[in-house]
Amino acid sequence: MSWLDALGLALTSIRRRRARTALTALGVALGSALLVALGSVGSAAESRAVEHLGQGLPVGAIKVAPARPAFLQLNSDEFETRGAHAIDAGTITRVKALPGVSGVLPVQAAPVLAVPSAGGSYSAVMLGTDLGAGGLPVTVLAGRLPTPSSATEVAVAPSYVTRAHPGGSPADALGDRLAVAEPKVVGAPPGAPMVRWFQAVVVGVISEQFAQADLLVPLGQTQAAHAWQGVQQDGSYDPDSPYQQLIVVTSGLDQVHRVRAELYDLGYASAAPEHVLGAVLRYLHVVDIVIAGIGGVAILISALNVANALLAAVRERRREIGVLKSIGAEDGDVLRWFLLEAGLIGLVGGVAGAVAGTLMAILIGVQVVDYLTSQGLVLDPIQLSDVPFGVLFAGIAGSVLVSLVAGVLPALRAARLPMRETVGGL
Amino acid sequence: MAPIIEVRGLAHGYQGPGGEIPVLAGLDLEVEPGAFVALVGRSGAGKTTLLAILGGLERPQSGVVVVGGVDMVTLNGRQLAAHRRRTVGFVFQHFGLMEALTARENVELALTVAGAPVRARRARALELLEQVGLAPRADHLPGRLSGGEQQRVGIARALANRPPVLLADEPTGNLDRRSGELVLELLEAARRDTGCAVVLVTHEEHAAARADRAWLLDNGRLRAA
Secondary structure, three states: OOHHHHHHHHHHHHHHOHHHHHHHHHHHHHHHHHHHHHHHHHHHHHHHHHHHHOOOOOOOEEEEOOEEEOOOHHHOOOOOEEEEOOEOHHHHHHHHOOOOEEEEEEEEEEEEEEEEOOOOOEEEEEEEEOOOOOOOOOOEEEEOOOOOOOOOEEEEOHHHHHHHOOOOOHHHHOOOEEEEEEEEOOOOOOOOOEEEEEEEEEEEEEOOOHHHOOEEEEHHHHHHHHHHHOOOOOOOOOOOOOEOEEEEEEOOHHHHHHHHHHHHHHOOOEEOOHHHHHHHHHHHHHHHHHHHHHHHHHHHHHHHHHHHHHHHHHHHOHHHHHHHHHOOOOHHHHHHHHHHHHHHHHHHHHHHHHHHHHHHHHHHHHHHHHHHHHOOOOOOOOOHHHOOHHHHHHHHHHHHHHHHHHHHHHHHHHHOOOHHHHOOOO | OOOOEEEEEEEEEEEEOOEEEEEEEEEEEEEOOOOEEEEEOOOOOOHHHHHHHHOOOOOOOEEEEEEOOEEHHHOOHHHHHHHHHHOEEEEOOOOOOOOOOOHHHHHHHHHHHOOOOHHHHHHHHHHHHHHOOOHHHOOOOHHHOOHHHHHHHHHHHHHOOOOOEEEEEOOOOOOOHHHHHHHHHHHHHHHHHHOOEEEEEOOOHHHHOOOOEEEEEEOOEEEEO
């Protein structure tokens, strides 16, 4: 008997005992759902933690300051400086050549006052970077990024949309006119600020606050602001550095410490949430282990359920097994019949569980986000895209595999039944 | 002509609580191709055991059992399964139909196990059901057929792979007289049309009377009845 014929026989057996099959598959589905839901929540928690601690920068990003590193720099996530050290084009070339570095973005920030045409004003950080560089780690929600040579185009963060178009969508902000004031403090002690204005037009909305920027502009725009403002920074930074900061994107979290060590050797202070992130990820790993344990127990219970149901089926079908053998079926044919039945139950339960688990994860996410929002922490809710394919695959494939393993004993028992006894009347 | 079934000195027994219980003791039997043989005897005499050994459901403990030219003693598990597919067809007292399969699918099952192509299975199953007068009920489940009809499906299934030997164990035991007669007529027709030998185990005299020869199984051996 071919596998296909055995599959047909297994499907027929399942159809015949729909209620029992449904209950058995439900048990598998519960285990799978628990595994998928917990796995998805765990994965989403990890990605949210990385995003939150990354402060708007891509995963594995390092900020580099125009300053020399202090002795304990590598033990700290923050800048630990001991004197100025300018970042110039040569620095960028050297950093790009470091192993584990996938991108380098020179940035310059300037404190500004943004005045939307709709009214009101707010203090903002205007960030300039090389917008012509490929692989910029920014997601555009609406519109586009400013052209690299433009002196009037800006992209805004969602916070602008919230202020200027309450309840509106990112696209509503496109074309808005925005007055940007660059203040300059003069005199000692500081006197009244002088202000230079420029009119900007919003050409795009970016998904997150890239490096905590409210406005994203071409690098030349912030370099001009920097020159005008003559920013007096902490004495340990080089105020004349052509670039105020570098954002170094590494090829992964595991490369962050190594690249920071290389930057230390190059003589630059750096900041990255590697220690706090490491601690959080270790904590989440423990949570993952607990989740896997709970999911494992759930799957084990469903496996016992499958084994029990199939053992009952073997008892019920003794005569059918005997008749099948009397017409020439081999032990292997009977084994295939029962194993495929177990696998089908696992597949049905696994798919149902994956769907239910995804819904559970989204519902749990809504509750968690509601709670965290009430505690003042803003996080994105869990969405369908947060459910990792690996977890879904593990939920379905695991259910099938566990059901197959659970079906081995009943299938072997069925295959080895003495023929004479099973056919009964013969 | 060489016999299709040849048994010499067959001894077989079962392990009971008090030791070995002999059932067959030096039994001899020869059945010619196309013969219709009836086995009668009291309950527990060993008729069904003999049928199970001839059909490859059970291995003989000693003696020579040659069916279709093959010595059953020498066959391993897979070869015994092949023997059941090609050489023998079983007709059970309890019909032995799969409840979830239709009459046609039950007949097809024997062809499926034998590895026949899908189209050939369907055509052959319908042909057999036509022969036993059940073509209009081909798509009925066993639960919707009478006992006699179920047994006719059982006979169609037994004949599916054109076996040279048909082994029928009390095929009329669960049927009324009229249905039983119809089943016996079908067995005779199968013998006549396909040339297969029929070995019929029965308690009923009128059934045994239809055979070319009837044997009484007594004390583990056969005697002319």
